[in-house]
Amino acid sequence: MYTIFKKEINVFFDSLYGIIIFSIFFLINGLFIWIFPSSNIFQYGISSLEIFFDVVPYIFILFISSITMKIISEERSLGTFEILLSQPISYKEIILAKFLSCWFLSIFLIFLTFPYWITIYYLSNPLGSIDNIIILNSYIGLILLVGAMNSIGIFFSSIFQNQIISFLSSCFIFYLLYEGIDMINFYDSINLIDSFIDHFTFSYHYSNFTKGIFQISSLIYFIIVMITFFYFSLVNLRINLK
Amino acid sequence: MKKKIISIILNDLTKFFSLSTIFSLLIIYIYFSYKNIRFDLTSDKRYTLSSSSIKTIKSINDPVNFKIFLSGELPPGMKYLKSEINRIMIDIKDHNKKNIKYEFVDLDNLSDNEKNLFIDKLISKNIKLYVFNNSLNSPI
Numbered sequence: 001m002y003t004i005f006k007k008e009i010n011v012f013f014d015s016l017y018g019i020i021i022f023s024i025f026f027l028i029n030g031l032f033i034w035i036f037p038s039s040n041i042f043q044y045g046i047s048s049l050e051i052f053f054d055v056v057p058y059i060f061i062l063f064i065s066s067i068t069m070k071i072i073s074e075e076r077s078l079g080t081f082e083i084l085l086s087q088p089i090s091y092k093e094i095i096l097a098k099f100l101s102c103w104f105l106s107i108f109l110i111f112l113t114f115p116y117w118i119t120i121y122y123l124s125n126p127l128g129s130i131d132n133i134i135i136l137n138s139y140i141g142l143i144l145l146v147g148a149m150n151s152i153g154i155f156f157s158s159i160f161q162n163q164i165i166s167f168l169s170s171c172f173i174f175y176l177l178y179e180g181i182d183m184i185n186f187y188d189s190i191n192l193i194d195s196f197i198d199h200f201t202f203s204y205h206y207s208n209f210t211k212g213i214f215q216i217s218s219l220i221y222f223i224i225v226m227i228t229f230f231y232f233s234l235v236n237l238r239i240n241l242k
Numbered sequence: 243m244k245k246k247i248i249s250i251i252l253n254d255l256t257k258f259f260s261l262s263t264i265f266s267l268l269i270i271y272i273y274f275s276y277k278n279i280r281f282d283l284t285s286d287k288r289y290t291l292s293s294s295s296i297k298t299i300k301s302i303n304d305p306v307n308f309k310i311f312l313s314g315e316l317p318p319g320m321k322y323l324k325s326e327i328n329r330i331m332i333d334i335k336d337h338n339k340k341n342i343k344y345e346f347v348d349l350d351n352l353s354d355n356e357k358n359l360f361i362d363k364l365i366s367k368n369i370k371l372y373v374f375n376n377s378l379n380s381p382i
Contacts, residue, residue, distance in 0.1 A: 092259065131284060131285050133283045133284070133285065134283065134284060134285075137283050198325070199275065208280075211284075211289070212282070212283045212284040212288070212289075213280050213281070213282060213283065213284075213289055214280065214281040214283055215274075215278075215279070215280040215281075216274045216279050216280070217271055217274040217275035217278075217279075220267060220270055220271045220274060221271060223267065224264065224267045224268060224271060227259065227263060227264055227267065228264050230259060231254075231259045231260065231261070231264065234259060235247065235250055235251065235254075238250055239243075239246055239247060239250065
């Protein structure tokens with residue numbers, strides 16, 4: 001299991017692919033947070049990383065689907081998945097290793113935004129007047145959100161052998177889960193129990209974390225999404241390959 | 243195909259990654275979201291009641307009925323406000339279950355007479371009324 005984990009991370013860092021993903025991620029983030037006039041921190045005038053945590057899920061919708069799109073579908077279309085199966089490891093270990101490597105990479109991406117925190121700390125006036133615990137809590141929320149997204153991305157990668165289709169479908173599902181379901185609230189003709197729909201969306205649970213609330217049910221929600229899609233991809237591989 | 247899926251799912255039930263874990267986690271989720279256990283980590287405790295307001299709530303001996311005019315066909319932002327107010331009211335009620343009652347009232351459900359009476363009452367208390375024209379909703 002560890003060898004697959006190491007291999008996935010090596011593939012990412014050894015090739016141009018990883019460098020491009022890293023550089024574009026930081027370029028987009030930096031532009032949104034420090035330069036673009038509608039959303040930069042200087043015009044916002046409040047020393048918090050709220051803007052960063054509002055923007056970054058949308059960026060991750062694209063980036064996580066591009067990290068996970070090839071993870072299983074490439075191996076299946078090239079036929080190397082059969083070689084992997086001939087080794088003495090189970091399906092569970094294969095998917096777990098791939099899931100953990102993707103999650104590790106996304107956490108690494110998040111971890112490298114740490115300088116923003118330091119910058120905000122020194123920009124604030126009086127020095128250090130930022131709510132560190134809220135930012136820490138938001139980082140925990142972001143890591144959980146990213147884990148749930150990775151699990152869904154791997155599921156779609158295991159369904160489709162074509163990378164583009166797995167990319168597009170996981171993008172769509174991320175958006176649907178992040179914000180799309182919430183749009184039902186805009187229609188008054190659909191009378192659902194208020195805030196019932198909220199429990200299905202990422203944005204509701206994630207916004208709890210960014211507001212500075214640690215809600216146990218939100219933590220469990222992300223774990224449920226992770227385990228559910230992990231299990232779905234496990235079942236899917238067993239059906240198609242046995 | 244269907245038989246295969248069902249047999250795989252049934253075989254898994256005792257393992258960790260299985261439908262049984264997912265369902266048990268769902269039950270735990272429903273329990274915790276019903277109990278609404280949350281830790282307020284903000285430095286100014288923005289989302290919890292302060293100790294002085296808890297004291298005042300506990301000192302109430304007469305029944306108090308809150309009427310919150312925030313119901314019916316609301317735009318999404320207001321729905322969010324409503325759920326937040328609802329959460330605070332649950333917190334308040336927890337400290338004095340006997341005397342505090344609250345309800346959300348929809349102005350559109352009242353008859354025209356009642357509505358006009360209510361609006362007159364508000365105006366007599368020097369409260370300015372603004373009518374929002376929402377394309378989806380009828381104004382008050």
